[in-house]
Amino acid sequence: MSIEFRGVSKRFADGTLAVEDFSLVVPSRSITVLVGSSGCGKTTLLRMINRMVEPTAGSILIDDADISEESPVALRRRIGYVMQNSGLLPHRKVIDNVATVPLLNGVPKKQAQSAALTLLDTVGLDRSLADRYPSQLSGGQQQRVGVARGLAANPNILLMDEPFGAVDPIVRAELQTETLRLQRELDKTVVFVTHDIDEAFLLGDQVVILQKGGRIAQQGSPAEILAAPADDFVAEFVGADRGRRVLSIQQVDGVDILVDGDGRPAGRLGGSATGRRITETARIDETKAGARTASGAPAQGERAS
Numbered sequence: 001m002s003i004e005f006r007g008v009s010k011r012f013a014d015g016t017l018a019v020e021d022f023s024l025v026v027p028s029r030s031i032t033v034l035v036g037s038s039g040c041g042k043t044t045l046l047r048m049i050n051r052m053v054e055p056t057a058g059s060i061l062i063d064d065a066d067i068s069e070e071s072p073v074a075l076r077r078r079i080g081y082v083m084q085n086s087g088l089l090p091h092r093k094v095i096d097n098v099a100t101v102p103l104l105n106g107v108p109k110k111q112a113q114s115a116a117l118t119l120l121d122t123v124g125l126d127r128s129l130a131d132r133y134p135s136q137l138s139g140g141q142q143q144r145v146g147v148a149r150g151l152a153a154n155p156n157i158l159l160m161d162e163p164f165g166a167v168d169p170i171v172r173a174e175l176q177t178e179t180l181r182l183q184r185e186l187d188k189t190v191v192f193v194t195h196d197i198d199e200a201f202l203l204g205d206q207v208v209i210l211q212k213g214g215r216i217a218q219q220g221s222p223a224e225i226l227a228a229p230a231d232d233f234v235a236e237f238v239g240a241d242r243g244r245r246v247l248s249i250q251q252v253d254g255v256d257i258l259v260d261g262d263g264r265p266a267g268r269l270g271g272s273a274t275g276r277r278i279t280e281t282a283r284i285d286e287t288k289a290g291a292r293t294a295s296g297a298p299a300q301g302e303r304a305s
């Protein structure tokens with residue numbers, strides 16, 4: 001399912017203009033990442049997709065249908081939402097947290113619980129955790145439950161708001177890889193919010209770099225942005241000017257991942273749900289210090305093992 005923002009603005013009651021005249025097409029069955037620093041309007045944009053926040057101007061369409069004509073409750077039940085700190089209900093067991101939305105949708109309890117167990121498998125959690133309460137899980141496990149809950153109604157669209165912001169870097173890397181695997185397996189349209197450009201490049205088929213007011217500084221594939229940052233702001237944001245983009249390729253779970261000189265994920269090659277395969281040729285520059293920096297994805301011949 002594709003999502004389209006058409007000239008969307010949001011002014012909150014206190015006068016704050018969080019988003020101004022924002023237009024974007026989120027292609028079906030791929031991951032679009034909204035990335036930008038704090039307060040630039042990412043969460044507001046995400047929440048307008050499921051009508052948790054109502055735009056003050058413009059429209060949002062899902063598969064060409066204006067969402068303002070659909071009831072917010074019905075919309076929210078068919079769009080998965082995963083938030084930071086998992087948003088789990090503390091007094092409900094894991095299995096009941098996962099089954100919440102299907103139960104609200106009228107699925108019989110036994111069926112919803114059996115589906116919830118299958119979802120624990122899907123997100124890589126042992127079924128023995130089903131009867132625990134959220135506080136009895138690690139942060140990473142809680143986030144996985146949050147993802148399982150977001151997927152429970154089998155939505156075509158999954159909104160993820162800084163879902164891995166609160167976990168340590170190692171668990172975070174695991175969860176990022178799992179997200180890529182899930183996207184390949186389940187073929188959802190994912191809109192992912194983060195302030196971390198490395199996470200954005202790793203996960204995004206389309207990356208949208210935002211400035212205050214939801215202004216788009218640049219949008220494109222990770223390779224396109226790395227190859228040609230639109231301006232100094234983008235260049236600084238992606239680190240291109242700091243010479244830290246020494247790119248090489250590592251294989252993770254069958255996916256070619258671009259990693260930078262510090263070993264951090266910097267993007268993804270091929271294997272996306274849209275079948276996109278990045279073939280742009282990298283321009284490998286020699287910096288004054290002698291370090292190699294790439295301003296784009298390495299060419300085929302540059303592939304490291």
Ligand SMILES: Nc1ncnc2c1ncn2[C@@H]1O[C@H](COP(=O)(O)OP(=O)(O)OP(=O)(O)O)[C@@H](O)[C@H]1O
Nearest residue numbers: 012014016018037038039040041042043044045195
């Ligand atoms: N309910 C609200 N009332 C008034 N202003 C709000 C409200 N919610 C958000 N804002 C303001 O709108 C702007 C955008 O907020 P938003 O939460 O969308 O940013 P963000 O990019 O997601 O930030 P962060 O990364 O810190 O979560 C900010 O200036 C914020 O203070």
